[in-house]
Amino acid sequence: MRRPSGWWRQKSTPEKVETYTRWSFHFLGLSEIAGIGLASYGRTGPQLATVLSLMVVAHAVVGMATVSRSLDWLVGRRPQPVRQLWVLGAVTAALAVLAAGLAEHGPSGGGAEAAALGVFVGIQGFGLGILALGVPRRRAGALVLGFSAGTGVVTFAAGMPWLGGVILAGFVALVGGFFASTAMLSVWLLNVVYALHEAKETEARLAVAEERLRFGRDLHDVMGRNLAVIALKSELAVQLARRGRPEAVEQMIEAQRLAQESQREVRDVVRGYREAALEVELSGARGVLSAAGIVAEVTGETEGLPAEVQSALGWVVREATTNVLRHGDAKKVVVTVQMVKGRVVLTVENDGVAQGPDPSAGADADAPAGTGGSGLAGLRERLSAVGGTLEAGAAGKGLFRLRAEVPLPAGDGAGAALGVAS
Incomplete structure (x- = not known):
């Protein structure tokens, strides 16, 4: 069974804000019952207080049902709940x-009289706050003014003094305007969070697209000229062969040489694309995390490390950064590179303990990232190829740590150039 903390940690930041907003409005209904309905028992007799409380409870139930539909409309999951809004408006009136x-x-x-008037004003105030969720912003003000004018008409028809009616109408406008403004502010904040989340995802997609363009440019630069020359020499060889000229063999030999050279160059490009240089990955991680509003601290030196060690650890940094951005809710990430007894130790620690396995892993999201995930499995394979190890999991309250160790080749002098993180 999934623990509540795991359920909460699994949510993205916009989903957390939406859940908080949703339950805040549901709590508003409970506040209406406690603050208006139950408070009537302290002002009047039990018979009238019970009637007033039942009225408030009925209004709060309809209001909370409308809140759910209105929020679903605001986040684009359902159409506007027109029928529920009319029902709430009619019940409120x-x-x-x-x-x-x-x-x-x-x-x-x-x-x-004071208890009944408290219910009269309170029901309209809470009702206006909920109704403001389900209507466009430009209509919320008209809604408040409409209920305020209705208050004046109702109090006049009920036989109240005109001055008391005006005061009550102004009070309804004030209370209703406050609740409506608070509701619209909460919705605006929710929309801003979703917009920022979408911008973050767009930035990630653009980074991927830019990398693909770079790879395409590299391939074009490598293959473009050679393919043009191969095509030209092949055409020349065909013409010479048709004329029975022995030079056709030389042209085909040259075309073959160019094709083999192009093949080697393509391999070099692909190898460079697949390999991850540690220094480059550390610099890129710092920039990406900073752009996402995460404080990134990187300490240690990487100069002089063998290429295979840099490549393996570079992949660790890349995967760890990706997991922090996708699966966690970190505010700070600390990366250290240390030399410990002939082994290079790379530690990536963040305070977003919700960092979990890759989406493709299919593992239980409650399990620590170190127990599953195709990305971490791939890292272990890369590290094992150079004799390295990988550990991942919670490291204290609210902390997640990814620790990779790779031994230096015997007789390697990189250890002298490697600084120890402070």
Whole structure:
């Protein structure tokens, strides 16, 4: 069974904000029941207080149901809940009229009028806050003014003094405007978080596209001229062969040489594309993490390390950075490169312990990243090829650590050039 903490950590930042926003509005319904309905028992007799509380409970239930549909509409999962909004508006208006009638013609004395008027104003305030979620922003103000004007009409029809009606109308406008503004601000914040998340994903896609373009340019530079020369020499050889000229063999030999040279150059390009230089990867990780708003600290020296060691550790940095960006919620990442007893130790530590396995792993998301994930399995294979090891998992409260160790070849002098991280 999945623990609540694992369920929460599995969510992305926008999903966490959405969940927080959703439950905040549901808690608003509970606040309405406690702050208006149950508070009536301290102002008036139990009979009237029970009636008022049941009215508030009914309104809160309809409001909380409308909140869910409205938020689904705001994030693009469902169409606008027009029917639910009309139901909530009608229930709010009907209960407000009933509360005004009880305030004016219900039991007198003992704070009964104050309790009924509190329900009258409170129901409209909470109702306006929820209704503002399901309508365009430009209509929210008109909604508040409409309920405020309706308050004046209802109080006048109920026989209240005109001054009291004006005061109540202004109070409804003030309370309703506050709740509506708070609701719209929460929605705006949620939209901003989703927009930032989409921008981050777009930035990652652009980085991939840029890398593909770079690879395409490298291949074009390598193959373009050679293929043109091969085509030209092949055509010349055909013409010479048709004329029975012995020079055709020389031209084909030259075309063959160029083809073999092109093959070697393509291998070099692909090898360079697949290999990850540690220094380059550390610099790239620092830039990418900083662009994502994550503090990145990198210490240690990499100069003088053998190429195979740099390549293996460079892949560790690349995979760790990718996992932090995709699966975690880190605020700080610390990367250290150390020389310990003839072994190069690379440590990547972050405070986003939610970092998990690759999406393609299919492993339980609650399991530490060190127990699964095709990316980490691939890293272990790369490290084992050079005699290295990899450890990954939680490292204290709220911390995640990825630790790779690679032995230096016997007699290698890189250790002297490798600084120890402070």
